[in-house]
Amino acid sequence: MFRGVILAAALTVASAVPIWAVQPDEILDDPVLEDRAREISKELRCVVCQNEPIDSSNAGVARDLRLLVRERLVAGDSDEEVVDFVVARYGDYVLFRPPFKPTTYALWIGPFVIMGLGALGVAVMLVRRPRRIDAKDVALSAEEEAALDALLADKDKGRQG
Amino acid sequence: MKRLLLFLPVAIVGVLFGFFFWGLNPDRDPNAIPSVLISQPAPEFDLPPVEGTETPGLSVDDIRAAGEPVLVNVFASWCVPCRAEHVVLTRLVEQDGIRLMGINYKDKPTDASNWLDELGNPYERIGSDYSGRVGIEWGLSGVPETFVIDTNGTVVFRYVGPIVDTGAVDEIMTALEQARAQAAGGV
Numbered sequence: 001m002f003r004g005v006i007l008a009a010a011l012t013v014a015s016a017v018p019i020w021a022v023q024p025d026e027i028l029d030d031p032v033l034e035d036r037a038r039e040i041s042k043e044l045r046c047v048v049c050q051n052e053p054i055d056s057s058n059a060g061v062a063r064d065l066r067l068l069v070r071e072r073l074v075a076g077d078s079d080e081e082v083v084d085f086v087v088a089r090y091g092d093y094v095l096f097r098p099p100f101k102p103t104t105y106a107l108w109i110g111p112f113v114i115m116g117l118g119a120l121g122v123a124v125m126l127v128r129r130p131r132r133i134d135a136k137d138v139a140l141s142a143e144e145e146a147a148l149d150a151l152l153a154d155k156d157k158g159r160q161g
Numbered sequence: 162m163k164r165l166l167l168f169l170p171v172a173i174v175g176v177l178f179g180f181f182f183w184g185l186n187p188d189r190d191p192n193a194i195p196s197v198l199i200s201q202p203a204p205e206f207d208l209p210p211v212e213g214t215e216t217p218g219l220s221v222d223d224i225r226a227a228g229e230p231v232l233v234n235v236f237a238s239w240c241v242p243c244r245a246e247h248v249v250l251t252r253l254v255e256q257d258g259i260r261l262m263g264i265n266y267k268d269k270p271t272d273a274s275n276w277l278d279e280l281g282n283p284y285e286r287i288g289s290d291y292s293g294r295v296g297i298e299w300g301l302s303g304v305p306e307t308f309v310i311d312t313n314g315t316v317v318f319r320y321v322g323p324i325v326d327t328g329a330v331d332e333i334m335t336a337l338e339q340a341r342a343q344a345a346g347g348v
Binding site: 064070091 | 295298
């Protein structure tokens with residue numbers, strides 16, 4: 001009985017095939033080109049459902065863009081050329097990884113600047129913190145020693161009395 | 162110096178406050194995708210007419226040859242908001258005399274011609290973009306979308322969504338007027 005349940009569960013999991021947005025008629029015959037197309041598609045944002053790459057989006061425009069990516073690859077474009085082609089029409093917005101250029105300097109460098117400022121703050125705090133007190137620097141003077149001895153002697157007396 | 166440093170937390174809170182306040186602005190649409198086409202020449206394209214209509218097709222040369230700023234509206238018969246803005250576009254053409262050209266996006270010609278027969282055809286020219294390929298050239302994310310093209314064939318304004326409220330109409334008219342003024346200025 002128990003074995004049967006496990007077997008049924010295993011079969012269910014094994015037979016569950018993920019459903020791709022990429023439809024069979026889109027897939028290129030050349031597996032190398034198709035792999036490149038899939039990699040590029042994963043980096044491009046769908047302009048309709050904005051947090052999904054076109055690779056997994058079912059939107060009509062996403063399908064058109066997937067076909068376009070494949071069309072450009074078949075025409076002999078490099079990966080960069082394909083991405084540039086799409087960016088020329090839809091802007092940097094379609095890239096999941098924003099490019100490094102003057103308008104995005106704050107985005108890329110900002111976190112490091114903030115971390116640097118934080119590290120600087122911690123460093124300043126550590127440097128300015130009072131150092132550990134050295135016993136030799138604050139030794140008692142002869143008078144203080146004598147006064148202390150007198151006090152201790154008094155205390156001993158008190159205990160005896 | 163030390164005194165000034167004491168005000169640093171206040172300054173940081175001030176900056177954060179400004180940032181969050183900006184984020185709360187109800188007019189800001191975080192999903193808006195800035196168009197790269199603005200201030201760029203209109204993309205090259207040449208579309209055939211919609212079969213079953215008398216209206217000629219549309220190419221980028223037709224837009225350039227218009228001699229005045231043109232409104233390019235991307236529509237489809239299957240698009241419900243397009244139906245809503247259709248009456249507004251018609252009014253703009255009939256009352257304000259704007260030049261309106263259409264791109265029929267991913268639409269069956271029979272559906273498109275039926276739609277135009279039913280609602281009327283305010284378009285001077287309509288190009289049939291059945292494959293949606295020209296839509297990509299325009300950086301289209303959906304329909305309806307409307308572009309204002311100046312006399313040089315440069316895209317000066319893009320409106321995403323239906324032109325139904327007065328705010329949208331005002332934006333379109335302002336863009337058109339600016340384009341006209343620029344053309345009159347001989348720039």
